Amino acid sequence: MDNIQSINFFIPELILVATIAFCLIIDFFLSKKNSFNVAYVALIGIILSGISLWFSSPLITTSLFLNSIVLDPFSRIFKFIFLISSFITILISLDTSELKNRSLGEYFTLITAMILGLILMTSSVDLIMIYLSIELVSIISFILAGYLRFKMISNEAAIKYVIYGAFSSGLMLYGFSLLYGLTGTTKLFEMNKVLFSHDFSHINLSLIVSFLLIIAGLGYKIAIAPFHFWTPDVYEGSPTPITAFFSVAPKAAGFALMVRFLNSLFGDVNPLNSENWVSIEGVPWQAILLLLSALTMIIGNLIAIQQENVKRLLAYSSIAHAGYILMGIPLLSKDGVFAVVFYIIVYLFMQLGAFYISIIIADKYKTEKIEDYAGIGWQSPFLGILMSLFMFSLTGLPPTAGFIGKFYLFAAVINAGTQYYWIAIVGVLNSVISLYYYMRIVKVMYFNEKNIQNSFVPSQFSILLLLILGIPTIYFGVQWTYIHEWVDSALKFFIPNF
Amino acid sequence: MDLNSYLIISAILFSLGLFGVITRRNGVAVLMSIELILNAANINFIAFSRYSGMDFSGHIFSLFVIILAAAEAAVALAIILNIFNNFGSINIDDANKMSQ
Amino acid sequence: MDFNILSWLIWTPVLGAILIVILPKNRMDLIKWIAVFFTGIQLLLSILLWFNFDNNIQGFQFMEKSPWIPAFNITYMLGVDGLSLPMVGLTALLSFLCVFVSWNIDKAPKGYFSLFLLLDAGMMGVFLSLDFFLFYIFWEVMLLPMYFLIGIWGGPNREYAAIKFFLYTLFGSVLMLIAVLALYFSSGRTFDMIELMSTAPTALSQISWWGFSGVKVVWLLLFIGFAIKVPIFPFHTWLPLAHVEAPTAISVILAGVLLKMGTYGILRINFPMIPDGTVWFAGILAFLALINIIWGGMCALAQTDLKKMVAYSSINHMGYVMLGMSAVVAAGSKYGSNIAAAELGMNGAVLQMFNHGTITAMLFILVGVVYDRAHHRDINGFGGLASKTPIYAAIVALAWFAGLGLPGLSGFISEAMTFLGAFPVYRNIVILSTIGILLNAAYFLTSYQKIFLGKLNEKYKDLPEINRREILILVPLAILVIFLGIYPTPLIDIMKTTMSEIIFRVEASELLVK
C-alpha cells in the first residue's frame, strides 16, 4: 500500500502525533507550576488514540507505507499495552512527589512520543524502520532517565544509558549492515525468502556474527543477560514512574520486535501450519536464546535476592521476568508467541502495581528499604493486601494472573517437545527462588510488627488506580477466557507473508 | 577497489570504534568512537548497495543513520553538559555515585 | 442434580471468610461464631454426603462439571469417590474442631479466622477436584493462607518456618506443574482426570527425555511434588520445623490433613494414571517407607521437645501409608496375583491416612493443652503430672497408645493391614519395618513416663486440669479412634470399591505380567 492509502490505517498513530504537537504548544503557554496540566492533554490524546484503535477492525492485516510497516492484530494488542501502560504511568507521575514542582510539560510530551516509537517498533518489518523506531524510543528514554536534571544519580543514569544505548545500537546497526549485505534487501519477508532459498552454509559465519550483533542490540532493549548491565543503574536513577514504565513498555516493544524479527527472519512461517514452524538451519539461534533465557532468569533472580531496596528489587526482578518471557520466543510455535503476549499483558498490571505501591509508600514514609516496610500490612490493610497480591502474582502463585502467565509459558515449552524440558525446569526452579525475595516483602509487611499503630489510608485516587491494576491481576487469574481468546484470535493473523 | 576492500575498511573502523569506546575516559571521545562504529556500518551499507546493486535501500539507510547519529549526539552532548555542571568533569567514570 | 453439594462444601468456608473480612475488627466473638457456623455447615454437608454416598458404585459420584476456560480445555469438575470421601470427612471434621482449638487466638482474630477458612476451602478443593488444573490451583492456593498462619501466629522461629514450608512445597509443586503439562499435552490436551486415567498410561510411554521414558520422568516429577507434602525422606525436614512453630490448630491441620494430600495425590494421580511408573517405583517406595518409619521413629525417640516428637512421629506414621501403597503390585501375576494382599495394603494405606489424621490431631491438641498451661514443651521439664491432672493424663494415654498402634484403637488395624499387604512382595523391608512398631512404643512410652509418671514436679503443683472445651474437642476424635479400632468396616466399605479400581488399573500394567 502506498503512503497516501496507508494514512487511513494510521489514525491512532496520527492522533498521537497530533497530541504530541498539541502538548508542546500547550506547554508553551503554561507556567512551570501549572505545567503538569499537559498530562491531561496527553491523557485525552491517549484515550482518543485508544478509542480509534478500538474501533479499527481487528481483522485487517495489511502492510503500510510501502511494506515498511504492517498492520496486524499482533501489533494491535501491543498498541493497547503501550497505551494502557503509558496512561497508568502518566497517572502515577501525577501522584508522585518525586516530580512535584518541576516543569513537566516536556515530560508528558516525551512519554506520548515514546508511545509512538513503541508502536512503530512492534509494527516495523523493514530494517530501516526498525532502526528508526528503536532510536526514537532510545533517545526519548535517555532524556526521561535524566529528567531529574539536578539529581546526580539521574544524570549518571542518563549518561550510562546513552553510552550503553548508542553503543548497542551501533553494534546492532553493524549487524544490520551485514544482514543487508547477505540478503540484499532491508525487508524482513524478502530476507526470509532469500535465506530459505539459498544455501548459506559457506558463509554462515557472517550470518551468525550479524545475528549475535543484532541480539546484542535487541537484548539491550529488553535487558536480558549479558546485555542487562545498564538496567539497575538506570532504573535506580530514573524517576520511579519512568522506571516502572521502562520495566514494562519498552520491554514489551522489544519482545514484540524480537518475536517478529526472529520468526519472520529465521522461521518458515506457514499460516496453514500455524502450530509449529520450521527454522532455517545453520544458525543455532534457538539454543542461544534458550541459553540467554536461562542465564537471564538466574542472574536476575540471584541479584534480586540481594537487594534491600524495593525499587532495585523490582528492577532486578524485571530482568528475571524478561528471562521467563524469552523462554517463549525460540520455541517457534504459536503457543510460544501466545504465551509471550499473554505474559506481557499480565506482567503489565502486576509490575506497575508493585511499583505504584512502592511509590505510595516512598511518598508517605520516605523510604524504599524493605525493612522499613515492617508492619505496613497492619497499618494499611489495603496496601498490604494489594502488595501481597502483586507479590504473589509476580512469583506466579495461583489464583493470580502471574500464575496463568507462567502457566502458559511453561505449557508452550512443554508442548514444544521434551528437548525443551530443561528450560522449563530451570524456569520453575527460578520461580521458587523468586518466591524467596518477593515473600520477604510480604513477610516484612506482616510478620515484623512495628509499634506504629496509626493506620494509613491512601488517597482515593491511589485506591482507584490500585484497583485498576489489582483487579485484573486477580481476575485474570480466575477467569481469563476473554483475554485468551483475544490473544488467540490475534495470533491467527500473525505475520502473513506478503 | 572491490567489495572486500570496503568491508575490510569498515571492519577496521568498527574495531577502532570499539577500542575507543572502551578505552576513552572523555565522554565526548566515547561519543566520537560510537560515531566510528556507526560509520563503519554506513560504509557497509553503501558498499553492499553499490556492489550488489539491487536497490538503493542501503543508501537510504545510511542517510537515516547519519541523521539519527546527529540527534543522538545532540542528546548525549546535552547530558554530558549536565554531567559537567553537576560533577565538574566530563570523564564518564567520574559519574559513579550509585555503585559506591 | 440441583443441589451441588460438592461446590457447597468448597465454597461455604469462602463465604464465611468473606463475611469475616467484612465484619468490624472488634466483634471478636461474632467472628469466632461465624467460623464455627460455616465450618459446622461444611461438616454437616460432609455428613450428608457420607450418608448419600453409594458404596457399591465404581467411579465418581456427585459429579459436577462446567466449562471454565474452554480455550484450554480447563473445566470446573468435581467428584467424590471412595478415596476422597474419607479425606473430605476428615477435613471437615478437623476444620470444625480446629476452630474451637483456636478459640483463644487473640492476635488479629479476624485475619486468623478468615485465612483459616480459606485454608479449609483449599484443602476441600484439593480432595474434590477432578480437573487436574483445578487440583493444582487448589493445591497451591492452600499454601498462601498456610504461610500467613504459620508466619503470623506461630512460635518464636515462625518466619523461618513459614518461608521454609513455602519454599519446600512450592519447589515440589512447580515440578508437579511440569508433569501436569506433560500429561496434558501427551494425552490429547485434557486435564480431565477421569479421561487421563484411560489415556495417560499409553500416551506417556511415547515420549522420552534424555533417554528416560516419559513414564518415569513424569512419575518422578509428580512424586517429588507429592513426596514433599507427605513428607517422604529425604524431603521431610520442613515438617518438624513447621509443625513445631505453627499454632496448635494449624499443626493439627498440617499433620491431620496436609500430609494426607501427598499420599492422596499419589493414589489419585500417580497410581491410576501412570501404572507403569508405579510398578517401576513400588520397590523404591517401599524402601522409602522403611526409611521413613525407622528414621522418623529414631528421630522421635531422641527429641526433647514434645511437639517435635509428635512431628517426627508423623513422618514415621506416614511411612506405614507408603508401605501399604507399595503393596499394590502384589496384584500382578508377576507376584502371584495376590489380590488380597494388594487390597489389604491399599485399604490399609487409606485407612491409615484417616486414622493418622484423627490420632495426630489428638496428639497435637494435647500437646497444645499442656503448652498453654506450662508454656514450654520440654519433655524433661515435667514429671508426675498424672497425679495432678488425671483426666488429661488419661486422654493423653489414649492418644499415645493409639499412636503406638495398640490393638483396639484405630492405628493398629491400619498399620497391621499395611504390613500384611506389603509382606508378600517386600518381605525383608516389612520385617525391618516392624522395628518401627517397637520404636513407636519406645518414644511414646518414654515421653509419657517423663511427663506424667514419677514424682510430681513441684513447679506444676498448681497446673490446671484440662478444661471442658478441650475435652469436648477431643471426645469426637477419641470416639472415632476407638470405634474405628474395633469396627473399621464403615470406612472400609466406602473405600474398598475405589481401591479395587485402582488396583485393577495398576494391575493392567505390562510390567506386572509374569
Next chain:
Amino acid sequence: MINYGIAILLLPLLSFIIMIFVGKKLPNRGDWLSIGSVAITFCLSLSLFIMMLFKYDPYFKVEKIFTWFNLGTLDLKIGILIDNITIIMLLVVSLVSTLVHIYSTSYMKEDSRYSRYFAFLSLFTFSMNGIILSNNLLGIYIFWELVGLSSYLLIGFWFEKESAANASKKAFLVNRVGDIGMFIGIMLFFSSIGSFLFKDLYLGVSQGMFSVDTLTIAGLCLFAGAVGKSAQFPLHIWLPDAMEGPTPVSALIHAATMVAAGVYLAFRLFPIFTPQALTIIAYVGAITAVFAAIIAITQNDIKKVLAYSTVSQLGYMILAVGVGAYTYGFFHLVTHAAFKAGLFLCSGSVIHAMHHAYHKLDDHKSDAQDMRNMGGLKDKMPVTFYSMLFCTIALSGIPFTSGFLSKDAVLAGTLAFSSQYPNHFLLSLFGFSAALFTAFYMFRLIFLTFYGKPNSKKVFDNIHESPIQMTTPLIILSSLSFFLFFTFPNFNPLSYDGWFMTLVKSKDSLVPGYLNPTAYQIKEEIGQAHNLALFLSLSVAALGIGFAFLIYYSKLISPDSIYRRLKVLHNLSFNKFFIDEILKKYLIDPFLKISKYIAIFDWDVYDKYFINGFGRITENFSKTVGNLWDYKFLDQKIIDGFGRITKFSGSKLRLIQSGKIQNYLILVLVGIIILYVFQAI
C-alpha cells in the same frame, strides 16, 4: 455355648467401661461391680466346666466365625472357639481373677485410685479371656497386646514411684519385642494362607503349603511372642521388675494367667512346630528354667524370689512343649496357676502385714519385702503360713500335691526325649537341676520368712494376721494344690491319670513327612520314663529341701561360708547374670545414642547444611554474582587482568583505565564472544 463365651468376654469389658468413667462415684467405689462381673464370669466358666465334665468328650469343640471386614476379595474372619482347653483356661483365669478381686478389696483399700485399680483388673480379665477364646492368630495378637496394656497399667499403678514407671515401660517394650516376632510369624502364615484362623492354619500346614524351613522360621517367630509374654530367656528381664506392681496383680497377671498365655499359645501351635523348632523351644525352656532358678536362690526380696520362680516354672512348661509333652506342660500351667497365685497372695499377705507394722512404727525406710527383715512369722500369721507352706510343697514337687504330678510328668517327658535323642541329654539335666534349685530356694524362703528369730522385735510385735478377705483366697488356692482336684476319678497320688489327662488329649503333629513322633508314641515313651522320673524328682526335691533345712533352719552350714566359697557364682546369681546391664550397655544405650545422632544429623546437619545448603548456595551464588556486579571480581580480576595481559605484551595500552560504563560494554563484547563460542560448540 458360644453365647457363654461372648458373655464371658464382654462382661469384664462392660465393667471396665463403667468403672473407668464413673467408678469413683459408685457406692463402695465400685468394687462390687468388678467383683460381680468377674464372679459371673466365673460362674459361667464353671457351668461350662461342669458341662464339659458331663460330656466327657476329649474332642469336644464349638466354633463361631464372624467376618470382621471385607475388602472385596478378602474376607477377614475372626471368631470364638470353645473346647476343653478353653474351658479349663477360662476356669483358671476367672477363678484366680475372682479370688484376686476379693483379696484386693482389702489389700488396696487405702489406695486413692481404688476404683481405677478394679477397672484395670477388669480390663485385664477381658483381654485374657479374649486370648483364650480367640480362634485365630490375629485375635490372639490383639488381645496379646491388650493384656500387655493392662499389665503396663497395673505394673505402673503406683506411678509416683520412679521404679514402677520404669518397670511398666520395660514390660511393655520387652513384650513388644516378642510381639514383633509374633507379628512377623503371623504375616508369614497369612501371606500364604490368607486367613488367620487356626483351622485354616492347620489345614494349610497339613496340606504342605509350607516348606519345612519356612515352617520352622514361622513357628519360631510366633514362639517369639511366647518368649516375650512368658518371660523366657532372654526376654525374661521384664518379669522380675514387674513386681513393682501391687502384689495381687503379680499373683493374677505375672504368675497365674498372663505369663502363661505364651505357654497356651505354644500349646495351640504345637501341631505346626517342626522338630527343629521344637528343639530350639525345648532349649529355651530348659535354659530359662535352670537359669531363673539359680537367680532365685540368692534373691532377698520375697517377691523377686517368687518372680524368678515363676520364670523358672514357665521354662518348665515351654520345655514340656519342646519335648512333645505339651499336654503335661499345660497340666503344669494349670496346677502352677493355683499354687503360684497362692504363693504370691501369701507373700502379699506377709508384705501387707510388714507394711502395716512399719507404718505403725512410722518407719518408711525399711523394705517390707526384704526377707532378711522378716523371720518367725509362723505364729503370728498361721493361716498365711500354712497356706504358703502347702503351696511351697506343691511347687517343690512333693507327692500328694498337684505340683508333684505335673512336674513329674514334665520331667518324665524330658527324660523320655533324652532317651530318644541322647545328644539332648542336657534337657533333662537342666530340668532336674531346676527342680533341685526350686525346692531349695522355696524352702529357703519359708525358713527365712516364717522360722528363725525375727529381725526386729518391735516390728514383730506389730505383725497381725491379714483380714478374712485376704485369707480366704489363700486357703482356697492352697487347697486347690491337693492332687485329687486334678486326678478326680483316680485316687493314686503318684499317678496323673484322671479327668484332666483324659479330656486334654495331645494332637499329632501336622507337619508333613511324619518328622515328629505321633502323640501316641510320645505318650508311651513318657509312660515308660515315669518311674525313673518319679524317683529322680523325689530325690532332687528331698536334696533341695535338705540343703535349705541345713542352711537356713538348723543353721548347720553358714550361708556366708558358701557365699565366700562360690563368690563368682553368687555374684552372677545375685546380679541376675548382669543381663539387664549387658542389654542396656550393648543394645539399648547404643541404640538411643544412634537415635540421638540421627536426630542431630537430621536437624542440625542434613536440614541445616544440605537443605538449607541449597538456600545458602543460592545466596552465596547471588552474592558472588552481586559482587560480580560490584566488579570486585570482574573488575579486579578479569578486566584488570586484560590490562595486565596487554601490559605484559608490551603494547601501549597501559593508558587503559577501565571506567565503569566501559566495563559494561566490555562485558557485552565478552558476552557476544562467549555466545559465538557457544554456538560453535
